[in-house]
Amino acid sequence: MIYLDHHATTPCDPRVVEAMLPYLTQHFGNPHSDSHEAGREVRRAIDQSIDSMAAILNAPRESVVITSGATESINLAIRGVLMHPRCKRHQVVVCETEHPAVLEVADDLSKQLSAGGQPIEIIRVGVHPHDHPSAGQVDLVQLRAAVNNQTALVSIMWANNEIGSVAPIKTIAEITHEAGALLHCDATQAVGRLPVDALASDVDLLTASAHKFYGPKSTGFLVVGNGNRRVRLRPQIVGGGQQRGLRGGTLNPASIVAMATALRIAIDEMESDTSRILTLRELLWGRLHESIDGLQLNGANWHDDSSVRLPGNLNVRLRDVEGEAWMAATPEVAFSSGSACSSTEALPSHVLLAMGLTESEARRSVRFGVGRFNTADEINSAADQLIASHQKLVG
Ligand SMILES: Cc1ncc(COP(=O)(O)O)c(C=O)c1O
Known part of the structure; x- marks a missing residue:
């Protein structure tokens, strides 16, 4: 085949497998148990992994939330912003060519009320046609027309998973922020393949999945805020209080070490x-x-x-x-x-x-x-x- x-x-890189194996066998402590060294040593490995990923992404280390992959990150980002009790706006702008993980969350939200009690409205913007030099890229004229003072969130992918088109993220961020909205970027196909800088691109929420860059499946992250503006999210998985209450549940040290190793290799090479x-x-x-x-x-x-x-x-x-x-x-x-x-x-x-x-x-x-x-x-x-x-x- x-x-x-x-x-x-992508297949797991053998160097990634080598890095993660000790965290399945020798170093198996619960990273949230700080009463003994078995837990603390695993916690340190997780902290180092998160530090390394945050440095690569040029994002504050406390902004990295570990998830089970891009789909969960997208749910946390989009639902999290719209469902936060202090979110006063009720519109979400998405591009027609987003992954179903974004489009289906948006469709689901369109049946719900915003925190301010208004029906959530989803606006879909189009892309340049197939005979255009920027075929498949979001149409910025349509985007400008769609974003306004009722837009809570714009969600546009960094790179498309079917046709590989790369979005002008910095310009999209400028249009979004001029209207006082936040930008979520599904960077699942971009992280590890293109240089992704959360601060320079000024993306507020950034989603990735390790298995797209030679790491394990069902492991990903969401960057929540790049230091430029406040991002408030309502947690979607509660219980246990891990990750500052943003996403409950015991972390998986092996897959986090693996994801950080995979990202480091992808950047170096x-x-x-x-x-x-x-x-x-x-x-x-x-x-x-x-x-x-x-x-x-x-x-x-x-x-x-x-x-x-x-x-x-x-x-x-x-x-x-x-x-x-x-x-x-x-x-x-x-x-x-x-x-x-x-x-x-x-x-x-x-x-x-x-x-x-x-x-x-x-x-x-x-x-x-x-x-x-x-x-x-x-x-x-x-x-x-x-x-x-x-x-x-x-x-
Ligand atoms: C652009 C994009 N977003 C989101 C996802 C969902 O990723 P996952 O299945 O790892 O949650 C994918 C996976 O194909 C993708 O390509």
Whole structure:
């Protein structure tokens, strides 16, 4: 199996596994037991891990809240702001291409009342269409028009998980703060792949998941405040009072040490990883494009400016075959259709539809995500298989 689905998840780096193992066996104390050294030594390891992550993210150390991953962080950020008793505003602005973890929280909130007793209103802003140079990026004119003195929170992702588009976060933060609102940024696909600086970008709430940067699954964090303004959150998980009451429950030392190790490696090796992954994506795109008639790129073209798109991301559209059929015909390559699975029904990607593609075009699209451990041999072998299976399908 050649794994080319690194936006879905990444394997744990062996160095990460090595760092976390002692915290499952030797150092097993409860980090919240401070009456003995078994607990205190584990607490110190957690504190060092949080210090290290905060320094990398340029965020105050007390702003890092450990969660079970991006979905929980997003829930805490969005519900937490809107449900805080002192939140007087009732609107949330999101982008149409957000991950379902954001869109579904927003939809759920739209059935509830704000702390001030008004129905919560969700405003969705669009993105630039597929033939625009900034295809898939949030439309800042629409954003400016949507944000006002009733907006409590804007939630816009740093980098899109399907088409890899990278948002102009600093400008989004300026627009948000001019209206006196807070900015939550789902940086799940960006952390570990791009330099993410909470203070320089002026993001108020920042979400990440360790398994997207070669750490373990079900582990993540939420940065709550960058030191520039006060962020009030109503906790979503209570009981035990851990993490200053913001998120109850015993911390998992092994996964926190692992997440910090994974982030440190990602930062130290970002330059070399990025340049290798860019070369491999180019190889994959070049091979498929030259051999598959009518193959189109979905999303921004990176050839003039590689910063517009996540380094390993490739999303392509076939002229004549559905993505699901291509995947089924290429079982030795792991890649995904641009669709999100909702129960039993595979829906066309809401991201591609938001960019103006038709349902049929969206169904003929697939996503590849090249990662740290892929090699040129693997990319060539995957391309051979993909070209051959496509050829078989078109007859
Ligand atoms: C952009 C984005 N946000 C949120 C999530 C949810 O992450 P998790 O399942 O780790 O909670 C994902 C995972 O695919 C993602 O890509």
